[in-house]
Amino acid sequence: MREYDESDAKVRPPKRGSRPRSKLRPAHEDAVPGTVVGVDRGRFTVWKSDTDTTVIAVKARELGRRGLVIGDIVGMVGDSTGDKGTLARIVRREPRATELRRTADDTDPTERVIVANANQLAIVTALADPDPNPRMIDRCLVAAFAAGMDAVLVLTKADLGSGAELRATYEPLGVKVLETTVRHDTDVLKSHDGTPDEQAGMEALRTQVADVSTVFVGYSGVGKSTLVNVLVPGAGRVTGIVNDVTGRGRHTSTSAVALELPAGGWIIDTPGIRSFGLAHVDIENFISVFPDIADAAAEFCPRGCGHASAEDGCALDEWAQTADQQARVDSIRRLLATRADNDSWQ
Incomplete structure (x- = not known):
């Protein structure tokens, strides 16, 4: 029988990418600002206000799972000239001032941002x-x-x-x-x-x-x-x-x-809608959107009031001294009932 030596051992090549990845990421201080105005199958149309031109871009890996929607203010690197055949990379998304969101229905925990940074x-x-x-x-x-x-x-x-x-x-x-x-x-x-x-x-x-x-x-x-x-x-x-x-x-x-x-x-x-789920809306905080009603509720209503009706203990009717105020209370109650109602409205 032959004797084995070190030449018989197979040395496996090092795995590709086995070196520890650095947690440091480039700051991209030279990123060009823009606003997303179009989304199409992984390609984003970004408008640059300084030159009034549009750029086609893709999302960089460093953004991770953060999605991009119409209205997002972003930073781009690469070729941002907007010339035909060029492609930039979106490396940063600025904090959103507003997010218009909806869910598939009122029981769906997954919410979807439709548009960012819209005013109206x-x-x-x-x-x-x-x-x-x-x-x-x-x-x-x-x-x-x-x-x-x-x-x-x-x-x-x-x-x-x-x-x-x-x-x-x-x-x-x-x-x-x-x-x-x-x-x-x-x-x-x-x-x-x-x-x-x-x-x-x-x-x-x-x-x-x-x-x-x-x-x-x-x-x-x-x-x-x-x-x-x-x-x-x-x-x-x-x-x-x-x-x-x-x-x-x-x-x-x-x-x-x-x-x-x-x-x-x-x-x-936006495309025509067939449903508008509100699972993401917190009923407890919704009334704070209306400052006058919120102040009246804090002063007149009992703790934990659901503001459904006077029969249920809500005191907003006592606050409403005019027909306009009562109409406002009734309208807000209808909106609260809409959010609490899981039935389809289609």
């Missing part, structure tokens, strides 16, 4: 074809208030119905209500006396969205994309019609996109 939520609802859905409006308002965003209710197709009832319901909450008639290339805003005024109409709406970032949400078929096309000429958002059988519109906007307004500000057009 425009809830677009048709007065007819399809009919308005107050529960959807309520849920969008709860999400907006929970995010610290202002809200405006934009009623389209005002030539087919009256918005008086919806105004009476939502104006006590401090929600601005605008009635518009949108027919692809025409638009009319009706004043509260029902007199159409085309020029004043679009000026009022343009003033509402000027110099701020506004998210447009609504059912498919309510005229949301048509309204965006009027506000942003050349936007080219595809418009659709409402199915005569189901009463619902066909999804025409398939992804969210940020569009710059000619006079300043941004509109974020």
